[in-house]
Amino acid sequence: MKQLTALQQQGRRSNSFRGASSPLDAGVEGSIRSPATIFWLVLHGLCCLISLVLGFRFSRIVFFLLFSTASSPSATTIYTSLQTTVPSSAATSPPERNVSGGGGGSRVVVGRHGILIRPWPHPDPAEVMTAHKIIERVQLEQRSQYGVKSPRTVIAVTPTYVRTFQTLHLTGLMHSLMNVPYDVIWIVVEAGGATNETASLIARSGLRTIHIGFDTKMPVLWDDRHKLESKMRLHALRVVREKRLDGIVMFADDSNMHSLELFDEIQKVQWVGAVSVGILAQSGGSEEGELPVIRKDDSEKDDKDPQLPVQGPACNSSNHLVGWHTFDSSPYLEKSARYIGDGAVVLPRKLEWAGFVLNSRLVWEDADKPGWVKEFEAVGRDGEDVESPLSFLNDASVVEPLGSCGRKVMLWWLRVEARADSKFPARWIIDPPLDITVPAKHTPWPDAPPELPSSVEKVISIQETTDKRASKNGSRRKRSSRSKRKHTAKVIDEQVSTRHSGDN
Amino acid sequence: MRNRRWVFAVLLFLALCLRIEAFKFQRTQRTERISGSAGDVLEDDPVGRLKVFVYELPSKYNKKILQKDPRCLTHMFAAEIYMHRFLLSSAVRTLNPEEADWFYTPVYTTCDLTPNGLPLPFKSPRMMRSAIQLISSNWPYWNRTEGADHFFIVPHDFGACFHYQEEKAIERGILPLLQRATLVQTFGQRNHVCLKDGSITIPPYAPPQKMQAHLIPPSIPRSIFVYFRGLFYDVGNDPEGGYYARGARASVWENFKNNPLFDISTEHPTTYYEDMQRAVFCLCPLGWAPWSPRLVEAVIFGCIPVIIADDIVLPFADAIPWEEIGVFVAEKDVPKLDTILTSIPIEEILRKQRLLANPSMKQAMLFPQPAQPRDAFHQILNGLARKLPHDASVYLKPGEKVLNWTAGPVGDLKPW
16 A cells, blocks of 8 residues: 555655645654655665666566565556656657556556657748748739728839939839739839930839839929929829829829838828928938928927928828928028038928829819819919929818828838949949949039038048049049048048058 | 608618618628537527626635736636626626526636746635635535535636646546636647546637737738647657657657748747738647647637647537537647548638637637627626526435535645
């Protein structure tokens, strides 16, 4: 009896608190110091020592088996369980140990089972791909159930022209549009006529594109550029009207940054919507690094907590449109950039086109349009400058504010350009290859006043240093010394200046 | 003139109603009806189909125990307490025991907690026995049938075997006095001593408000393939592994710890509920007992449960077609779990998700306070109602005795 209970205690894996508070299980020991208990204690100690030596648990059961002649079925089954106590990480088959009292016909047994590990426990790439396809399909189903019902085509209007930074900007915009989960029609209007360079760039998107050439060349002054862009956008809207494209028109300027949530949000527009645009007016100089907060009430203007100026709809507490946040350009009027690439702060206009979305039916010829929209042909006639789509409306209060009433910024306006005359390899293919030394094309720099901040200059000066290494020329030495002078005037990039000084 | 206005108003009202109906239809369009082997019974209303009489036991069996340790209201065995409260104010309750179909004994056997919060079952058999002695001596209804029309809620690890260790529980077996009664328990495993025929399996208690508070919008895409958080090895009780979960959890860890599709770990993240809502499959392997609240959580959060527990009997198995909702994996097939899961056809996965999205499915797994229609309380009553009318054999002839009041371990016979 005592041995049986001791045997039962072998299989115990009692946790300390469970064992301590189980008075019923503590039946055997007491304060009796009989020879049997001492014998078992000694045996226990011996087994511990053997386990230390052997490296696996060597339990008292073995002694019991060795010394007992009991032929009960429990003995043999315990023996099989002992076999599996040998630690092995290889696949072992689970022992079938019949537990006394287990129901007849039960496949599941209590006791120690082996841990099944397959020989190569690593993922199979084909299965990983299948799993990703499953996830994609599940997400598609989720989108169709909980996302936008009956999504409309997004018609993105982009004015562009061939210049150094065009590839940079258009690639970013193209990737954003490629990730939009809805149908996209991309209307690219190119100043200076449609070129192969732009065409090859946008062909890589795989989207449905309409590439239109606009015969005027892009001017160098920023003001003129803004005006020409407006004209180009009107031209694109004319195409929408002629082809009767159905969807939501958004104005995706090529240097802007769009979040994918923007495209989900604009699906909610009914006729005209406005979103908030974060203005990242580029500040070339490091003196005024931050731009002051633009708020409706000027009393709050403090420069200890500068924030991003945001253009967009302004709402009252009941989420109705009451006005507009615009960009206050008065602090910058002296320092603003005049021509493209001069490195000063590039100012947006009062309200940028990019912050508006239109239902394409508003520009259609005869469609069910609400009364407050003007006829398309009436707008922009006589070459007047159309500053924003608000010019299409008789009544600006019908604009729907999107993005939780303009509180969410999903779109950022940015104008970063190189100088208009900067050269770059056509289609960014360097032909002939670099290991043949060929004098690079010299960009003819007109004399520029020295206090221009050189953040854009450093792009050009890096090009200059490579030029310098390629060939030695007296006139270039003069140029480099001039650029060095410019750099000492305003040290922006330490590395560039040290390289200059080192080489000179 | 006035008539026309009335007619117009009525028509408008009707139009509004129909519109609302249309919305409801739109919502449920993407879910599927659940029909188990007992039919579409999740939506049955038990009121009117049965009458339950609640015995008035002295408060030492229920209220005083709860007062000593209010943690009993939030742990996974809290169903016994909430069921009592529900029955006290339910429409199925009758104060006339002569017309009752079922008799309920409110005894909280799972409320004796350790400092860590785990229930100790050592006094439970004695407590149950004492309660039965009380009701058999004060009311004639127990002796009339020897408990065959009585039901008890025993949500502990192995039900009415009253022990946390499986070997011990099997050895004890179900309390002999409960031999004829209906047991409502969370434990369910086929061909097991501790699950007797005619028992009703219920889900473990999971706090409904806590889960509702962590719901995220359903449009957030599910990007985790397989999710699991919990122990793989119980180092305190089973350091070498092989005992805990019959080695299945350890096998999951060893085979899939390097697999990027399996987001499994032992951490306790604060975003546990949110992560389940971002997962396609949630593993529900057995632990020391085959059932766990993970199943309830997976159903609430729309994550397809992957049940790794041989021969398990899931809650309300006759009303809910678990085969169609979850994925069952045999313990010996755990090393092939990734192959099994990726080879399920996508239509089946979408169908399972639609079934899980059915609100009656989620409702049936919860114990909300106050009770709502079609929740777990009502499903328990539905289960009891399906067992009616009682067979004539439950009523014993006078003087006939079936139960052996002295059976069981000697320790159980001590008074409580």
